Amino acid sequence: MSAVLERVLLPRLGFAAAWREAARGLLLRRVPPEQVDWQRADDSPGLPLFGANADTPVIGDEEFRMPRVLLGLIEDVLCANVPDRFSLPYRAVWRAQAERHLLGDESDPDMARVRVLSKLVHRDAHKMKAFVRFCEEASHGDRRAFAAWFEPDHFIVEATAPFFARRFGDVDWRIETPSGCAVCTNGALRFSAETQKPAALADPTEDLWRTYYTNIFNPARLKVKAMQSEMPKKYWKNLPEAGLIPGLVASAEQRVIAMRGAEATLPAARSLRMEPYQQPAAMAGDVAPDRRDLEQQILDCTRCLLHCNATQAVRGEGPDRAAIMVVGEQPGDQEDLAGSPFVGPAGRELDAAFAAAGLDRASTFVTNAVKHFKHSMRGKRRIHERPGISEIVACKWWLEQEVALVRPRIIVALGATASLAVIGNGTAITARQGQIEQSLFGPPVIVTGHPAAILRMPEAAHADRLRHELAGALRTASRAV
Numbered sequence: 001m002s003a004v005l006e007r008v009l010l011p012r013l014g015f016a017a018a019w020r021e022a023a024r025g026l027l028l029r030r031v032p033p034e035q036v037d038w039q040r041a042d043d044s045p046g047l048p049l050f051g052a053n054a055d056t057p058v059i060g061d062e063e064f065r066m067p068r069v070l071l072g073l074i075e076d077v078l079c080a081n082v083p084d085r086f087s088l089p090y091r092a093v094w095r096a097q098a099e100r101h102l103l104g105d106e107s108d109p110d111m112a113r114v115r116v117l118s119k120l121v122h123r124d125a126h127k128m129k130a131f132v133r134f135c136e137e138a139s140h141g142d143r144r145a146f147a148a149w150f151e152p153d154h155f156i157v158e159a160t161a162p163f164f165a166r167r168f169g170d171v172d173w174r175i176e177t178p179s180g181c182a183v184c185t186n187g188a189l190r191f192s193a194e195t196q197k198p199a200a201l202a203d204p205t206e207d208l209w210r211t212y213y214t215n216i217f218n219p220a221r222l223k224v225k226a227m228q229s230e231m232p233k234k235y236w237k238n239l240p241e242a243g244l245i246p247g248l249v250a251s252a253e254q255r256v257i258a259m260r261g262a263e264a265t266l267p268a269a270r271s272l273r274m275e276p277y278q279q280p281a282a283m284a285g286d287v288a289p290d291r292r293d294l295e296q297q298i299l300d301c302t303r304c305l306l307h308c309n310a311t312q313a314v315r316g317e318g319p320d321r322a323a324i325m326v327v328g329e330q331p332g333d334q335e336d337l338a339g340s341p342f343v344g345p346a347g348r349e350l351d352a353a354f355a356a357a358g359l360d361r362a363s364t365f366v367t368n369a370v371k372h373f374k375h376s377m378r379g380k381r382r383i384h385e386r387p388g389i390s391e392i393v394a395c396k397w398w399l400e401q402e403v404a405l406v407r408p409r410i411i412v413a414l415g416a417t418a419s420l421a422v423i424g425n426g427t428a429i430t431a432r433q434g435q436i437e438q439s440l441f442g443p444p445v446i447v448t449g450h451p452a453a454i455l456r457m458p459e460a461a462h463a464d465r466l467r468h469e470l471a472g473a474l475r476t477a478s479r480a481v
């Protein structure tokens, strides 16, 4: 066995950036993984950062290549609470230099572990986004201030805090954890190794939240195992609603019996008026999925690697029984942040087309063929990348379920990706523009161009033609139903 020659000490905060810097230096000096001893600075007090060899050269980015997907996975592994969180990623990047197909090798033990750890870290981050509960505390300025206590399994606070900064930019907040805290003041995010568990605060909105939780708890849908896997017991102590759960579970059976025994209610007059217009039953599968289950499953989706780098999955939006379903390609940058489809520049073009067609967007179900934002980084910018066939195929699972849920009478496919997902043919969209074709899921489809194509069109006259075609397709759909 070769002796360890390099000791790299990484700080407790900013460890990911420090690891990247150190790994780059080691790779350029061709230091093999077995010669590196990775440690966290506070595990080895008294040793200087970056250990004995502080002569790491300054390195340009292009001097070695790395698949982006691997970099994304590695960022996750660095946050994992496991002893090899620094050494495993280095071994993976080291091997990736010589083994071109490493990333796709499902049977490779290093890559298998990288994927498992990435999943664990993602799950932990997802739980943090779901289970952080803020309480309002005294504010020292004119912005409201909130504090929360959260106990993650992994070192995810630095990687996950920007999500909260984007979402709660209009207030000051701090999330304290046993190993440090994230603080956001006037929109500026900082981290500290010091931690101070917020004193038990009485937040008046907690009662409101408990009442709401009790009311949305549906005893007929109770699946204790699924609930505990989604909301593991270890999080309960910091969730105000958790105290209600045992009582709600215990009374569920009785409540279901009472619900079954109760008189059937009459439909509202409004729904009677709608009956003649109702859609044929079961066009896409016999059993419509439960919307909340489906949405949660989409949020948790790891069917392809796109979830690794996206903020969240973007589910379709619209009424449960919309007559028209509009399918786009995938969420863009703004959709990825907002969690809603078509809210960015392409969404504004789509809105204009809806208006021109005299069709209310809110009456349609708007979704995408692919639910996660695929992109690459250019500097700090996230640049859209077209989803590949494997991602479209992996995500078709969800589209099919959305069609089964909504049972639209007609689908509008926006662009080649949507057409490929819905019809199985993504070619020659211009030639097929406005054509009505058969979907793989049952309902007919109108094929038209994607609104983003309008934005890319340099000539105003061409852009106007595309606008006209898009509005025309929506108008045709509207007339057809």
Ligand code: URA
Pocket: 328, 329, 330, 331, 332, 335, 340, 341, 342, 343, 344, 346, 347, 368, 452
């Ligand atoms: N482009 C799409 O295809 N979908 C969106 O949601 C946004 C942009």
